[in-house]
Amino acid sequence: MSNTRISKKEEVFLTEQTSKLFDPLDFADTFSTTNHEDSLEEISKLIFTLKSKWIIALFELRNKLVSVFGLKTDIPSDYKEDFVVGGYVGFFKIYAISDEQLILGADDKHLKFRVGIHNTQAATNNIKVTTLVQLNNTFGKIYMTIIAPFHRLIVKRMVGQGYSDAAPSAS
Template sequence: MAISATDIPPNSLLKAELNYDYIDSFQGYFNDPLQKIGITDIGKSFFSSGPKWIDGLFEFRNKLVGLFGLKTSGKITNRQKMLEDFKCEKGEQMGLFKVLDKTNGEIILGEDDKHLNFRISLLIVNQNQNTIDKLLIITTAVKFNNWFGRLYFIPVRPFHKLIVPVMLKGIVRNVENMNFDTRIKEL
């Protein structure tokens, strides 16, 4: 399962707002032989596919930035229950991430804060009219609102470039397992 850096997809909702200070995209392929994986599955998987060390980094981040009055995800007491109830609909919030927009093939997550605004696009692209093979592209876009946003992002950037490919790999693994589980149930 190869994950690679790529350009922002031309059909991404983020393409309309190109006034960002930082942007990157990573892509990975997944197989959807049953045609059952939709953008809501991808969105939910985004919140459940990361390794535990990423949760630890976010916890550390929340403690640190809370001292500066920045937004944090707050205390999540029952993550599994929150995930079960989460529908990935516009306006819903999961931790620090709000669903800002959604189409059949893309979800835009993000948040605006006093130091920076960020957007994350999760975009499914069908490959060569073969709807079984799909490409998932995660794009991150950041707009700095002041000097503190630029300063904040200096130590975040290298971690971001490590975290996103790992999360993408986890999402791909998770959705392919969903397909496998569905096939087993149908037998």
């Protein structure tokens, strides 16, 4: 089964915490998958570990193009893989950790970005991955207009990497 069939686009899913992150909120979307086997730490690593060659190539192209405009493309000086607030999962900083939700993200001069990974405990599509963006300037608006279609393709594929078909445990 392909990753695009085991993840799906949904209505934007906001929790109390994620609904307060950005005002105004300029872009948001949610993709979901099913995983009752792994912890949110493990799921976040499954999702944000780049595996597909085409996704890696698109990120490399993006980094080459935006470096001309002074956007961040290098590993941050505070990078550490520790799963704690301030650590990183893939290339995203950890802003908050709870039993039900992680908040990761990055800030740059053109936009602020957060992703919430939330476990709803539903029987299917329990893992909700919500992207939230606040645009800082006109360049951010142009950037999101160009990136949004690629974002949707890439995120759907990456969320599918978090899928596990193990049945939920009875509580």
